[in-house]
Amino acid sequence: MSEVKKIAVLPGDGIGPEITQEAVKVLQQVEKEFGFSFSIQYGMIGGGAIDRVGIPLPPETMELCEKSDAVLLGAVGGPDWDSYPPELRPEQALLGIRKGLGLYSNLRPVTLFAGLENSSTLRPEVLAGVDLVVVRELTGGIYFGDKERTTTPEGEVATDLLIYHEFEIERIVRLAFEIARGRKKRVTSVDKANVLESSRLWREVVNRVAKDYPDVQVEHMLVDNCAMQIIRRPATFDVIVTENMFGDILSDEAAILTGSIGMLPSASLGEGTIGLYEPVHGSAPDIAGQGVANPAAAILSAALMLRHSFGYEAAAAAVEQAVRTVFEKGVRTPDLASENQLAVSTEEFGDLVVEELRRTE
Numbered sequence: 001m002s003e004v005k006k007i008a009v010l011p012g013d014g015i016g017p018e019i020t021q022e023a024v025k026v027l028q029q030v031e032k033e034f035g036f037s038f039s040i041q042y043g044m045i046g047g048g049a050i051d052r053v054g055i056p057l058p059p060e061t062m063e064l065c066e067k068s069d070a071v072l073l074g075a076v077g078g079p080d081w082d083s084y085p086p087e088l089r090p091e092q093a094l095l096g097i098r099k100g101l102g103l104y105s106n107l108r109p110v111t112l113f114a115g116l117e118n119s120s121t122l123r124p125e126v127l128a129g130v131d132l133v134v135v136r137e138l139t140g141g142i143y144f145g146d147k148e149r150t151t152t153p154e155g156e157v158a159t160d161l162l163i164y165h166e167f168e169i170e171r172i173v174r175l176a177f178e179i180a181r182g183r184k185k186r187v188t189s190v191d192k193a194n195v196l197e198s199s200r201l202w203r204e205v206v207n208r209v210a211k212d213y214p215d216v217q218v219e220h221m222l223v224d225n226c227a228m229q230i231i232r233r234p235a236t237f238d239v240i241v242t243e244n245m246f247g248d249i250l251s252d253e254a255a256i257l258t259g260s261i262g263m264l265p266s267a268s269l270g271e272g273t274i275g276l277y278e279p280v281h282g283s284a285p286d287i288a289g290q291g292v293a294n295p296a297a298a299i300l301s302a303a304l305m306l307r308h309s310f311g312y313e314a315a316a317a318a319v320e321q322a323v324r325t326v327f328e329k330g331v332r333t334p335d336l337a338s339e340n341q342l343a344v345s346t347e348e349f350g351d352l353v354v355e356e357l358r359r360t361e
């Protein structure tokens, strides 16, 4: 018997509960197939937590995460809480949990599954061969810098501080080089060094770290150019490493390469041993509660958990293959289906993945 792995599941708001339910279902099937043992405990986070206890990240949720081996998160936020003060917004819980667990890196693998070329708004020939990973810095930069509002005689002034320490850049850049070593050995470092001082430091650090990885090819790219190249020639990218806000934006853009934002998983790793796994998308309030959300990103996030937190590579690959096979069979969730194509529900998609896992035995 393998040791019991403790998983904290934080479903969150909107489609969060619907999609995490399918990911949990898949994890439970993995348990059976591979003889693993998972102890799954649920916690509240985001708007739901605000409604129940008044704050987006209750201490008991943080404690649950801290005593777990890994965290599976759905998504937080929604229009119900949009008018709340900044410190009380659901999204604050994400920043709190990332900081609290020291999760400074966010890996977002962008893979195009066979057959989904036609679901993207981009031409299939542009998408052929897409296989990249965005390595986003997650606990620094403008999202975490001091924020301020002052009233002056000329009107309101708002400040967001973009700050990076050398060590923060170095650890994420090193990780990117390590990841590139296990892939196509190419790193694209994305910055705005023509105007931002923090980007100039970023570039210096990349050039220094690159010396330790002579086998890895490095290029620097300005973020505006990268935003263009990522949809112009996406297949030429391997590892894209960038700061917090640029990574946030570029990875949503990269989602289009996979056919839908509902396809993109992520792993957040850091100083400690606890990893956090969540889809890249948000709580999609526009489709919440309808059973139409694509749970693939959540299921693939669970696969990343198996790989990165538990070292269960075979199980991770089996889950990824099961998702791939379901798509290969022509199954589509509504976000990927063309007009006259029949789509399956969130739950049906999860059931089909479980079914495939059963078959791989």
Ligand code: NAI
Pocket (backbone or CB within 6 Å): 015, 019, 074, 075, 076, 077, 078, 079, 091, 094, 261, 262, 263, 278, 279, 280, 281, 282, 283, 284, 285, 286, 287, 292, 293, 294, 295, 297, 335
């Ligand atoms: P979103 O990612 O929730 O939705 C953008 C669009 O993609 C919507 O049309 C939605 O229906 C669609 N979509 C997203 N996930 C999907 C899925 N699994 N299957 C099918 N379609 C899907 O981004 P939006 O609308 O900007 O934000 C909604 C809320 O989510 C906001 O409150 C925002 O702050 C929050 N948010 C939370 C995140 C998180 O929890 N990590 C990340 C991004 C946004």
Ligand code: MG
Pocket (backbone or CB within 6 Å): 248, 249, 252, 280
């Ligand atoms: Mg985002």
